[in-house]
Amino acid sequence: MDALALARVQFAANITFHILFPAITMGLAWLLVYFKTKQDRTGEAHWREAYRFWVKVFALSFALGVVSGITMSFQFGTNWPGFMETVGNVAGPLLGYEVLTAFFLEATFLGVMLFGRKRVSNRVHTLATWMVAIGTSMSAFWILSLNSWMQTPAGFEMRDGQAFVLSWTEVIFNPSMPYRVTHMMLATGLTAAFVVAGLSAFRQLRGDTTEANRVALRVAVWLAAFLAPIQIVAGDLHGLNTLEHQPAKVAAMEGLWEDTEGADLLLFAWPDEANRENSFEIAIPKGASLILTHDLNGLVQGLNSFEGEHPKVAPVFFGFRIMIGVGLLMLLVSWTGAWVMRKGRDAPTWLARVLVGMTFSGWVATVSGWYVSEIGRQPWLVQGVLKTVDALGPVAAGPIAASLTTYVLLYLGLLAAYISVVFYLASQATAGHIPRERERLDNPLQQRAGA
Amino acid sequence: MDFWLPVVFAGLMALAMLIYVVLDGYDLGVGVLLNGGDDKEKDMMIASIGPFWDANETWLVLGIGILLIAFPMAHGTILSSLYLEVAVMLVGLTLRGVAFDFRVKAREPHKPLWNAAFFGGSLLASLAQGFMLGHYITSFEDSFGAYAFSALISLSVVAGYALLGATWLIMKSEHELQKKAVRWAQGALWLTAVGIAAVSIATPLISTRVFDKWFAFPQFLLLSQIPAVSIALILACHFRLRKLANNIDHREWQPFAFAVSIFLLAFAGLAYSLFPYLIIDEITIWEAASATSSLQFILWGVLITLPAILGYTVFAYRVFWGKTRELSYD
Numbered sequence: 001m002d003a004l005a006l007a008r009v010q011f012a013a014n015i016t017f018h019i020l021f022p023a024i025t026m027g028l029a030w031l032l033v034y035f036k037t038k039q040d041r042t043g044e045a046h047w048r049e050a051y052r053f054w055v056k057v058f059a060l061s062f063a064l065g066v067v068s069g070i071t072m073s074f075q076f077g078t079n080w081p082g083f084m085e086t087v088g089n090v091a092g093p094l095l096g097y098e099v100l101t102a103f104f105l106e107a108t109f110l111g112v113m114l115f116g117r118k119r120v121s122n123r124v125h126t127l128a129t130w131m132v133a134i135g136t137s138m139s140a141f142w143i144l145s146l147n148s149w150m151q152t153p154a155g156f157e158m159r160d161g162q163a164f165v166l167s168w169t170e171v172i173f174n175p176s177m178p179y180r181v182t183h184m185m186l187a188t189g190l191t192a193a194f195v196v197a198g199l200s201a202f203r204q205l206r207g208d209t210t211e212a213n214r215v216a217l218r219v220a221v222w223l224a225a226f227l228a229p230i231q232i233v234a235g236d237l238h239g240l241n242t243l244e245h246q247p248a249k250v251a252a253m254e255g256l257w258e259d260t261e262g263a264d265l266l267l268f269a270w271p272d273e274a275n276r277e278n279s280f281e282i283a284i285p286k287g288a289s290l291i292l293t294h295d296l297n298g299l300v301q302g303l304n305s306f307e308g309e310h311p312k313v314a315p316v317f318f319g320f321r322i323m324i325g326v327g328l329l330m331l332l333v334s335w336t337g338a339w340v341m342r343k344g345r346d347a348p349t350w351l352a353r354v355l356v357g358m359t360f361s362g363w364v365a366t367v368s369g370w371y372v373s374e375i376g377r378q379p380w381l382v383q384g385v386l387k388t389v390d391a392l393g394p395v396a397a398g399p400i401a402a403s404l405t406t407y408v409l410l411y412l413g414l415l416a417a418y419i420s421v422v423f424y425l426a427s428q429a430t431a432g433h434i435p436r437e438r439e440r441l442d443n444p445l446q447q448r449a450g451a
Numbered sequence: 452m453d454f455w456l457p458v459v460f461a462g463l464m465a466l467a468m469l470i471y472v473v474l475d476g477y478d479l480g481v482g483v484l485l486n487g488g489d490d491k492e493k494d495m496m497i498a499s500i501g502p503f504w505d506a507n508e509t510w511l512v513l514g515i516g517i518l519l520i521a522f523p524m525a526h527g528t529i530l531s532s533l534y535l536e537v538a539v540m541l542v543g544l545t546l547r548g549v550a551f552d553f554r555v556k557a558r559e560p561h562k563p564l565w566n567a568a569f570f571g572g573s574l575l576a577s578l579a580q581g582f583m584l585g586h587y588i589t590s591f592e593d594s595f596g597a598y599a600f601s602a603l604i605s606l607s608v609v610a611g612y613a614l615l616g617a618t619w620l621i622m623k624s625e626h627e628l629q630k631k632a633v634r635w636a637q638g639a640l641w642l643t644a645v646g647i648a649a650v651s652i653a654t655p656l657i658s659t660r661v662f663d664k665w666f667a668f669p670q671f672l673l674l675s676q677i678p679a680v681s682i683a684l685i686l687a688c689h690f691r692l693r694k695l696a697n698n699i700d701h702r703e704w705q706p707f708a709f710a711v712s713i714f715l716l717a718f719a720g721l722a723y724s725l726f727p728y729l730i731i732d733e734i735t736i737w738e739a740a741s742a743t744s745s746l747q748f749i750l751w752g753v754l755i756t757l758p759a760i761l762g763y764t765v766f767a768y769r770v771f772w773g774k775t776r777e778l779s780y781d
Contacts, residue, residue, distance in 0.1 A: 056556065056780060059552055060552045062505075063548055066548060067545040069512075070511065070512055070541065070544055073515055073519070074537050077515075077526045077527055077531065078533075078534050084519055084527060088741055088745075089741050089742040089745040092741055093752070096749045096753075099513050100753065100757070101752070101756055104509050104764075107505040108763050108767050110505055111503060111770075111771070112770055115779065118779075165742070165744060393527060394531055395531050399534055399535055399538075400534075407538075410545060420557075421553060421556050424556075424557065
């Protein structure tokens with residue numbers, strides 16, 4: 001491989017590894033706020049127990065997110081110096097605001113949230129939990145704003161090969177930003193919901209009958225059932241926004257070669273880029289036109305209109321189908337679960353097993369969705385402004401290959417360790433579980449209510 | 452504005468880097484010293500930095516972030532010249548960052564492995580940072596001398612961090628561990644002094660501009676105070692440690708304060724040598740700066756958030772003030 005391909009693979013490897021953890025912590029942080037609020041309001045011990053267990057999983061996930069995030073901040077410069085040199089005036093402040101408003105907030109209050117329960121008042125501990133959750137979401141806001149700007153740049157002008165900002169409002173709230181932020185925030189909610197559901201189901205299968213585990217499982221299944229349909233609507237709107245601004249990406253997602261009125265919706269196909277056609281098509285007639293234009297005979301632009309300016313088709317095409325497939329599976333499982341578990345019923349063994357199998361389903365959907373979005377933007381790094389090849393640095397293929405190999409081995413090792421340790425934590429929690437009864441905490445609110 | 456904004460951001464970047472070096476310096480230092488403790492002491496050593504390391508490392512992201520935000524033209528050159536050292540440092544920081552959590556959450560038999568990852572990661576990151584500093588000061592020169600110099604700086608940064616870590620532990624620990632920490636600090640102090648001396652002698656020799664800046668009259672009279680005060684501080688730290696080795700008293704925070712002051716002066720000297728260059732004798736802060744409007748936009752954010760960040764950082768340190776107790780989620 002040449003330096004460009006290696007630099008891309010390296011960046012992709014890092015950002016893929018990185019996003020796994022924020023995808024969990026962003027959603028989980030808000031679940032912890034929920035557990036904590038429930039505990040403060042009701043004084044019931046099982047909310048505290050649920051918090052105690054999940055804050056450990058949070059801490060581990062957060063640590064992995066932090067270290068891989070630090071790596072990202074350096075790789076902007078080591079791999080893509082041309083990015084900052086061309087659009088630094090736009091990207092710099094957005095990244096700066098992420099560090100200033102999000103990173104410090106979450107990192108500082110994390111210590112208090114994890115280890116400060118006995119050192120600060122309950123109120124301050126709750127506040128710390130909120131601050132960590134707000135910090136993680138702020139971080140998502142800024143970085144997704146920047147990513148959206150790279151997809152749908154606005155509010156700037158080019159002078160002497162450099163971007164200069166004309167309107168910060170237009171930069172931050174660029175056309176795809178509201179859709180991408182919504183889509184990603186919902187994705188983190190779903191990812192966290194399935195992690196919580198999966199590990200709680202695992203504990204249940206191990207014989208854990210604690211109220212803490214039951215409520216966590218219930219909350220997670222309901223959350224997933226609530227978010228899954230909203231995500232489908234949000235994803236659809238995001239797709240329409242992409243059609244407006246990046247039609248080449250949509251053509252690759254649909255695997256459509258020619259401009260077509262009444263384009264078919266391909267359920268499966270094998271895109272053959274060399275001959276610019278598909279093999280083995282299974283299609284719903286006129287489906288793509290209906291979804292994209294809300295008209296059976298609407299015109300959808302094909303890849304041949306963008307020859308030389310469109311991404312590699314296969315990864316975008318398959319990534320899109322994997323994301324949709326997992327999303328539909330999440331909808332099915334969460335709705336089935338919510339129905340089976342209605343009126344306080346426990347999850348039956350078969351459901352628990354399915355949920356364990358789906359523990360990291362959010363990762364698959366999120367990562368394949370990001371591949372659609374990021375590979376789909378190629379050959380551009382910033383759509384219409386800067387090509388990826390032009391941002392490449394002077395580092396030779398050798399050092400990139402060496403460091404890439406190290407990173408990949410390290411990441412695979414850490415990923416294996418992470419998965420095995422979260423399940424180990426779950427089985428540990430089960431081994432030391434408390435009897436299933438509702439204890440009262442020494443909670444001032446509860447005592448007042450009791451009096 | 453076109454003149455002052457880059458200066459302000461250079462100052463902010465220096466401030467972030469200084470805070471990073473001191474804060475992550477002590478926690479990397481504790482990592483480097485980890486193997487000196489027995490199992491229980493290891494837990495204590497890590498507990499003393501557990502609530503802070505994450506925020507400490509964020510200062511690195513801010514420092515490198517300001518380089519990226521304010522000086523995009525130098526950012527790419529510096530980081531691609533330091534490509535391999537950066538990769539090594541990141542691997543080190545990754546290993547130690549995750550080891551914090553894994554060592555207490557993974558199966559008990561795996562704990563020594565994660566302890567080793569914590570030690571190894573801390574050492575690797577410190578070595579890499581020192582090497583980067585050496586490579587940077589020698590303007591990325593590709594010669595045996597430059598690499599030998601970088602290797603020397605690399606070792607002295609490890610020693611400097613160990614000094615910060617050991618003096619931090621003197622403050623935060625008790626009994627046997629505290630006594631050990633005093634001995635560690637005594638050893639690290641002299642290695643640190645050698646490193647600072649090496650940088651101070653080498654930097655003016657590499658660039659005649661730096662040489663003239665230091666040895667021209669009348670500023671030489673003022674500037675010569677920096678090495679003089681540094682030597683005084685090193686000696687003061689030495690005597691304080693010797694006293695503590697015999698008898699622990701209530702001024703056990705002093706060695707840490709001395710160590711931080713030594714770092715501060717070394718940093719000030721280096722900053723004076725470099726200014727106004729980001730890459731010695733090649734790129735100045737004005738040549739590398741972003742557009743004025745972008746710098747103004749981010750300056751507002753800095754002015755509003757930095758006091759808040761400093762405020763809640765102080766708050767977090769106060770929450771975990773005093774001697775370290777075992778870390779617990781309860």
